[in-house]
Amino acid sequence: MNIALNWLTNLVFVIFGVVFLYAALNIGESFSGGSGHRVLPIFLSTSILILSIIVFARELIRGSVADVGNHPITAREFLLHAVPLILLMFLNGFGQIWFGYVASTFFCGALVFRLFGNNWFKSFLHGAIGSIVLYGLFFRLMGLYSQPGSIIDLALPF
Amino acid sequence: MDIIYGFITLLNDPVAIAIVIAAAIIGVIVGATPGLTSAAAIAMLVPVTFYMQPLHALAALYVIGKAGRFGGSIAAILFNTPGTAAAAATTLDGNALSRKGMPGKAIKTAAVASAIGDIMGDMLLIFGAIWIAKLTRTFGPPEYFAVYIAAFLVISSVVGSSIIKGIISTCAGIVVAMIGIDPLEGVARLDFGQLNMQSGLALVPLLIGMFVLAELAIQVEQPARKDGTSAIAKLIPGGDKLTIPEFLRILPVALRSSIIGSLIGILPGLGSSVAAFAAYGQEKSRAKNKKEWGNGAIEGIAAPESANNAVSGPSMIPLLALGVPGSTIAAILLGVFLIHGIAVGPRIFEASRELVFALFASGLVGIGVYFLIGFYGGGYIGRTIAKVPPNVIYPYIFLTCFISAYAARSNVFDVFVMAVAGLVGYLMRKQGYSTAAFIIAFVLARGAETSFRQSLILSNDGWLIFFQRPIALGFLALAIAALVWRIYGLRKKSVKLSLEDV
Numbered sequence: 001m002n003i004a005l006n007w008l009t010n011l012v013f014v015i016f017g018v019v020f021l022y023a024a025l026n027i028g029e030s031f032s033g034g035s036g037h038r039v040l041p042i043f044l045s046t047s048i049l050i051l052s053i054i055v056f057a058r059e060l061i062r063g064s065v066a067d068v069g070n071h072p073i074t075a076r077e078f079l080l081h082a083v084p085l086i087l088l089m090f091l092n093g094f095g096q097i098w099f100g101y102v103a104s105t106f107f108c109g110a111l112v113f114r115l116f117g118n119n120w121f122k123s124f125l126h127g128a129i130g131s132i133v134l135y136g137l138f139f140r141l142m143g144l145y146s147q148p149g150s151i152i153d154l155a156l157p158f
Numbered sequence: 159m160d161i162i163y164g165f166i167t168l169l170n171d172p173v174a175i176a177i178v179i180a181a182a183i184i185g186v187i188v189g190a191t192p193g194l195t196s197a198a199a200i201a202m203l204v205p206v207t208f209y210m211q212p213l214h215a216l217a218a219l220y221v222i223g224k225a226g227r228f229g230g231s232i233a234a235i236l237f238n239t240p241g242t243a244a245a246a247a248t249t250l251d252g253n254a255l256s257r258k259g260m261p262g263k264a265i266k267t268a269a270v271a272s273a274i275g276d277i278m279g280d281m282l283l284i285f286g287a288i289w290i291a292k293l294t295r296t297f298g299p300p301e302y303f304a305v306y307i308a309a310f311l312v313i314s315s316v317v318g319s320s321i322i323k324g325i326i327s328t329c330a331g332i333v334v335a336m337i338g339i340d341p342l343e344g345v346a347r348l349d350f351g352q353l354n355m356q357s358g359l360a361l362v363p364l365l366i367g368m369f370v371l372a373e374l375a376i377q378v379e380q381p382a383r384k385d386g387t388s389a390i391a392k393l394i395p396g397g398d399k400l401t402i403p404e405f406l407r408i409l410p411v412a413l414r415s416s417i418i419g420s421l422i423g424i425l426p427g428l429g430s431s432v433a434a435f436a437a438y439g440q441e442k443s444r445a446k447n448k449k450e451w452g453n454g455a456i457e458g459i460a461a462p463e464s465a466n467n468a469v470s471g472p473s474m475i476p477l478l479a480l481g482v483p484g485s486t487i488a489a490i491l492l493g494v495f496l497i498h499g500i501a502v503g504p505r506i507f508e509a510s511r512e513l514v515f516a517l518f519a520s521g522l523v524g525i526g527v528y529f530l531i532g533f534y535g536g537g538y539i540g541r542t543i544a545k546v547p548p549n550v551i552y553p554y555i556f557l558t559c560f561i562s563a564y565a566a567r568s569n570v571f572d573v574f575v576m577a578v579a580g581l582v583g584y585l586m587r588k589q590g591y592s593t594a595a596f597i598i599a600f601v602l603a604r605g606a607e608t609s610f611r612q613s614l615i616l617s618n619d620g621w622l623i624f625f626q627r628p629i630a631l632g633f634l635a636l637a638i639a640a641l642v643w644r645i646y647g648l649r650k651k652s653v654k655l656s657l658e659d660v
Binding site: 008013038073081085089097112116118131 | 378552
């Protein structure tokens, strides 16, 4: 399970270059008939694509250079820690759309606390504290707009 | 004289003073917490500043940045874990002195040196920025474009371990900034047919994702740290004092290092960590007590701390005089200036003179506050932070990230942007790509493209315009020289490493 995924970052940039080059080539014509708005996106996307292919190939052959202070990416760390954390942020976003801020933050917050190694009781306790305090601070005190949940809106009574 | 009026403006606003004091406290605590940086704290607090007056908002974030640079030394000294990248040089002698039973002396040395460096840097800012702004009034689009290109090349070649990866990071930041409606032609670009992307991506979600969420993703891999107080050495008698002879020993070191830090701070992209290590190396080479360096020499703490903090003020010079941020924190401040409707560039000293000098004054007050906190309370702060388990702090930071990204435009789409930026930022940091280069390029991209296309319109599509204007040519030559110097430095290092292998 501890497979090195050092090539993943370089692959991400290769895909980035391909996707944005495709999008840049499909930029529409301007109203004035000029093409200036397409030049830089095409040039930069092409540069990213070429350079990232060079880096990808070089590191596949010679091995990767990890950032100083960090060890390389392993499948275990990536799939068991980093990916769940990012997915929880997506889940929190969708949760806000479906159930409102408080419910989604409580639930996702508890899962994040659990991911960082706390027991379930502590996780749910801190999830509740975090959702209530941040709701009070940002939505009530600062007047931030609270999007009601589209499925159920579980708002606080205050 | 203007700085005196700046102090008068500040002192007439008790709320601003309270904000400066609170910001200094927050900055020291954030900087002292391993895993948090002042740039991350500032990124999360930007949405809060939407509701504040311009001076309050800018002063808060500016002072957090200054105090955070000092705060990083507390974690470096007490836990051998630099709270900021720039404090890495401080761990060498700071932690060694702490382990000898003199953590208080180390923290007091860092506080004194940081304050000296910061004040020297701010003097250059206060007296230099307005002079440079006068010079830049003659700049037209070709000159501005040359400045942007110089900034891109310096940032991409100096930060990180690989020039190619730096260039990729910079280009990616520029491309992402081009998502949305083209500023000159009004055509939608790179939006993939998504309505949410037609107004472009906001800076705050990208910042929080790349700096904060990516850091959390790295921290979640670490096993939960137990209470760190046992790692702090027992205090020996007199270990908490900085004597006057010791102060006189570090004073010339701090003054020389602050000059190095100030000069490095003016150049976009180099930053505090370059200044800290450059000053450490320079002072060690001329030190008479070389054997003590690395083993708890107080000069070894004073040099990097002074240089590191001296960067803070001068890094604002390219921002205020040219509208080109010289550091990540300056890039965030540029966003805040724009949010509050203040155009940065040479005219800022005419249009918003009072605000600018009040900001400088708040920086000087902030230095005084963090010095007092650090000198008298630094050890206490470190011990308190050690008692709070990181597996409780980090999830709360996660929850705050969500609300900060959402608050930028009250749009859940920004949360998804933050999540993607977090994943990409994590991958970038693991493999030597620079997230700082990405963010600075993102901030500068619109201005760079606009000045580029305006230049071509002026010259009827003649590319030679950039080489016919002497100032533009000068900046381009500077950029290429920086790139060549960096390539030479890397080649020299790789030859040295291969000789060592032999």
